[in-house]
Amino acid sequence: MKKIEMFTYEVARKEQVTIQITPSINLGKLYAAVLDTKKLPKPADGKYSFPATNAKGQTHFFRIEFGFTDAPEGAQYLITMDGDAADNAGPFDLTVINGDPELERELKFRVA
Numbered sequence: 001m002k003k004i005e006m007f008t009y010e011v012a013r014k015e016q017v018t019i020q021i022t023p024s025i026n027l028g029k030l031y032a033a034v035l036d037t038k039k040l041p042k043p044a045d046g047k048y049s050f051p052a053t054n055a056k057g058q059t060h061f062f063r064i065e066f067g068f069t070d071a072p073e074g075a076q077y078l079i080t081m082d083g084d085a086a087d088n089a090g091p092f093d094l095t096v097i098n099g100d101p102e103l104e105r106e107l108k109f110r111v112a
Helices: none
Strands: 002-005 008-011 016-023 031-035 038-040 047-051 059-066 076-083 092-097 104-111
Touching (some): 008 076, 016 059, 031 047, 076 104
Antiparallel strands (some): 002 008, 016 047, 031 038, 031 059, 059 104, 076 092
């Protein structure tokens, strides 16, 4: 995995992509994710994982929406993306903080 630009990454075909969601203390797990067009079940450990199976030049879209119901100011989610390719440059981190105007992130994984 290599970062191309904000929210866009290049992955190798068949590379295993892992996206770890880590909520701040007492925040809970108020998030929901979709890979391409398929809603994903929420993993107990907050770790989503999928192989890059699209053809070369195509993109996987991972969209995740966060909630902060009753969360204190400064509460946040850490998003860590990583891959298992030999030339992996990750991991890469993003945060979503309570009060951000955008509580949804769409991550793009282009297959090289």
